[in-house]
Structures are given as C-alpha cells and as structure tokens.
Amino acid sequence: MESKQAMLNLESEELKLNGADVLIQALKQEGTEILFGYPGGAVLGIYDALYRSPIKHVLARHEQGAIHAAEGYARVSGKPGVVVATSGPGATNIVTGIADAMMDSLPLVIFTGQVASQVIGTDAFQEADVVGITTPITKHNYQVKRVEDFPRIVKEAFHIATTGRPGPVLVDIPKDLAAQHTAASLQAEINLPGYRPTASPNPLQIKRLLAALSESKKPLILGGAGVLHARASHELLTFSERYQIPVVHTLLGLGGFPAQHPLFLGMAGMHGCYTSNMAIYECDLLINIGARFDDRLTGNLDSFAPKAKIAHIDIDPSEIGKNVETHFPIAGDAKAVLQMMMSQKVKGPDSIQWLNHLEQYEKSHPYWYNDTHELLPPQHLIELVHKHTKGNAIVTTDVGQHQMWAAQYYSFSLPNRWVTSGGLGTMGFGFPAAIGAQLADPGATVVSLVGDGGFQMTLQELILLKEWGLPVKVIIVNNGSLGMVRQWQETFYDKRFSHSILSQQPDFLKLAESYGIKAYRVSTSEEAERIFPEVLADREPVLLDCRVNPAENVYPMVAPGKGLHEMIGVKP
C-alpha cells in the first residue's frame, strides 16, 4: 500500500516537471557538477530550474569567458564542459569558443536558449539561427522540437561529445519547451544508428607496421593530442621504451611524454626545435599517434618526412590521408592501438646510431636566446615559471609569442597540464581557460600565461578569481605589442609595424587592484627570481605584469612555404 502511494507520488512529481527541470535532472544524471554560463530572456526557465538545483553555476562576465572556461575545465578534468547561453547575442558570443573546441577536439555540451517555437523564423527579439550558425563548427547539434525529447537529446549530446573524437555538441532550446510540462521518463534511450565512434584497429595493418618497425633504422613517434584524449601516455612511454623509438610532440600533444626523458626530442613544427624537425626530415618510419598533420606542424608538404614510410593512428578515419599520404592507416583509439601493438612482440629496430645522431643535434642546436641582462628575456621568464613550479603547474596560454615560448621553455612532464588554443589560435582563450582549469583541479597551481594583447580580450573575468577564491597566477608577458604579428611584420613585411604596437595600455596593477587582486610589476630577471617563490606559495590570485624585452622574437622558425629542415634562427 505504502509503495503504491510512493509510486503515485513519484508519478505526480514527474508530471510537475517542465522541460527545464528535466534538463537539470538529466545533467545530474550525466554527472555534471558545474555549469558555465550567462542568463538571459530565453533561458530564464532553465535558470529558474537551476535555482532549485545543487549544480554549481559559474557566472562569467561575457559568454566567451564562460565557454573558454568550460574548455579549460574539459581539458584538465577529462569531463565535458557544460555551457549555458541565451538566444541571439548570448549564443553568437560563444561561437568562437565552439569553433576553438571543435578544432582542438574538446568535449563540450552547450545549451542555448531560443525564442519561443511559434516565433522562430520571424526575426523575433534576440533570435538568431543558432543551429545554422553552429552547424559547421559542432560535432553535432540539435534543436529541441518536443518536450518529450529532452532526456534523449541530453543523453545523446553527452554521448557524442565525449566518445570517439571528442567535440562540441550544441542543444538549442525554444523558450516555450523549457516551460512545458512533461511526464516523460528520464530513462531515455540513445537512438543514433549512424554513429559508430569506436573504430577497432585493423590487426593486419598493425602487423604490417610492426614488421616495418623491425626493418627500420630511423624510427620516430609523433605524438598528438589524441594521446592525451585517449589517456594513453603510459602506453606511449612503454611502447617507445621497449623499441627505443624517439618521440616528438605537436604543440597540443605536449605532456603526453615526459619532457625530461632521454627519448624525448621536443616539440616539432613551425616553432619546434631543430632536433625534432630534423628528425622528421630524416626518419625512415614516422608513427603518428593522434595528430592531424596540421600545416603548422608539417611546413611545406613536399618536403615533409620525404624519406619515411608513414603510419597514421587516429580515431577519426577522415583525418587519415587528409594531408599526408599514409602507408599504414590505422583507425582507432590511441590507447587500444598501442595496447594491441604491445601484445605482439617483434624484433625491435636497430636505432642506436639514430639515437646517437639525434643526441648530437640536441647538443649542437638547443633552443637559445639573447640575454641582455637589462631587459627581461621572455624565454627566461618561462624558465623561471618552470623552475619555481617544479614543472607541475597547469599552464594556460593565449596565442602568439608567449604561447610558443611557453611550449618551448616549460618542459611538460605530466599529461593534461597544458591548456592552449592550438587549431583555432584564439586570443583571449588563456585567462578564462585558467579559471576552468583551476575549478577542475582546485589543488593545482594554475599559471595563466597571457600576452598583453590577448589578456585585454577577456580580462573582465578577473572578478571570478575573487568570487570563487581561485588562486590563479596571471602572468602577463607584456611586450607592449601584438608580438607575433609584430614579428611577422618585421620578418616578412619589411618592418612596417602596421597596427601591432599597443602604445596605450591600461595600468594592469590598478586594474587588478580594482578587482581586489594583488599585483606586482616585474622588469628584470632578478625581480622575477625574487618575487616568484612568494607569489607561487600564496594561495590567492596574483597578477604579475612582466615587462619583457619587446624586441625578442620566437626562434627557430619555419617560414611559410618552407620545409621543416629549412628553419631560420637556429643556434649558430
């Protein structure tokens, strides 16, 4: 009798739920603990349901801040970042972040409000065709048409965002549907007959690759972000150690292999190190694990790995053969493929000579910079950050010179500690991403390395450090310019610095002060050396305005159209 009563209660409880309630319940079922968002007219219902829910909500001060924070959260936690934005301008403000997450394969689930069903298509107040706008930059998107579909769509959205090659999934919710009541069960079934996210690797291709490895004299592994997404760092280390294969990383792959390891050569690509780029040029077998042969990595394709047979391991079959002809195409999850490769023991390559040869390169052509002793070299600043964080910090960046120096001089030894905008190259990404990263790992030291240009794109999020008590260290690598633009103008446009010098700057110390955040200015190596221990020991947010040598450029560099072996600015 009692249980029957309970069932009746439950039924009537369910009947009381509206679309927004169902959404919040479904989010809880998916294990969502935190939302990043900004309210507005079309999501008032969702925010009302949120008011009654224990899910935390981070109120960014601009939707772009919310979505980059969600990206940082996703990168560090490995869980999907969940974002809420309102219709029209709210939704268009997150477009950059969606494209960024798509390019760097970050799992996001984004909910946007939409005007009421009956006025969709009438150019109603705050209406934008969000599904249309985001179609090319989402892994998948939905517009909810019936309130009964909420549970299924939310379930599918999380499933799609996190499986296979991760990516952003958007759900557009008309305002009236969020308010409509439903008796729909929360136990929805996924209905995706066309979605086959887990490709199982072809054993024959793996056998052929292992046979080629045995024959190889100059093998090389190129590790991309796919290694990190698959949580396959341990397998990568075991595999490369077993067969003594040296490893290079893409920009986004950094941290997938310990930087101090003798088999690690460094980052490859446009601003990669000499050894890595020459290793790609000279190798006879290139095993690409989870990288997509981006043009910033390959340089001129005509002279990319010209002597090598190429193996490409990727969870997304459409990446294989896209840019580079592949001899051993292996579609599959990096971890599964590495495990399968290690289940078979074959004769290893005879790589001693190759390793010795590369070691010579490492000795003769390391990264280098001029130390003038008067001005703070930005590269040394990064070295100091590394020294004082013992290489354990989560480092987030914007895009540009400071990003490349961070990639070159902060030796990443742990996976998922490096949060940067690779594919899209988004200025303004680094600071909000640090907020998400710190929320994902509250105990970690989070350093947000930003340029003075990029920081000004999203600095309004400073208030979140105060609001959430986040001890993020904001380090502005301040060279008073859009450094990478300036560098290209210096090199390729005959020093015509067209609109790349930021002659007027805010006083970043006063700015921090107005947000209630401690701030210091640093202009020399000595000052930096003195202040870092105190700043990093402090569990409070700190902003450092580091005035670095404005004339420094990022080297070495592969100029556009050139091959990886034609670097300029190599240590003489």
Added chain:
Amino acid sequence: MKKRMVSVIVHNQNGILTRLMGLFTKHHYQIESLAAAVYTEAKEFSKISVVTEAEDDHKFLQLVKQIDKQIDVISVEDITDQYVIARELSSIKKVLI
C-alpha cells in the same frame, strides 16, 4: 573535371541535409543534381543522391569520409563507377521576360 555521384543513407533528423550540403560548400563542390527521399518502408531513413564535379580523386575521397563522419549518416557510397540508372526530370520552364 570528372562527374561524381555519391549516395548517402541518412537518419532523418533535423538539419542533416544542411550539414551535408555545408560539406560540399566547404570543399568548393558545386552541386549539379540533388535528390532526397524518405524510404517508404523505413520512414526513419532517407536516401540522398548527389551529382557533382570533382577534379581530384583524393580530395573527393576526403569529402566522402567527412560525410561518413556525420552523426546521422548511416552509410555513404561513391557510386561514380558503378552501374546506375540515372533519371532526369524534364520540366517546362517559364521563359523570363
């Protein structure tokens, strides 16, 4: 330029046609003919046939792979070199002016 034909079976969900056509646009393929129809025996699915012109076989293969990657695509086939029955619809056009 080689005439190319692809046949795609899709799960009928909102926006799938836009997604597919977006891929053709992104790769700079002009669509010569497009036919889409629901399967009478399985209304959950549709067949979409596209005729286009492509110069580079390799690039076209990438497009086919990217079509296959779409969540609501059940299967895609490049049927250019297969025996197919091609039909054209003759229509009377109104003369302008």
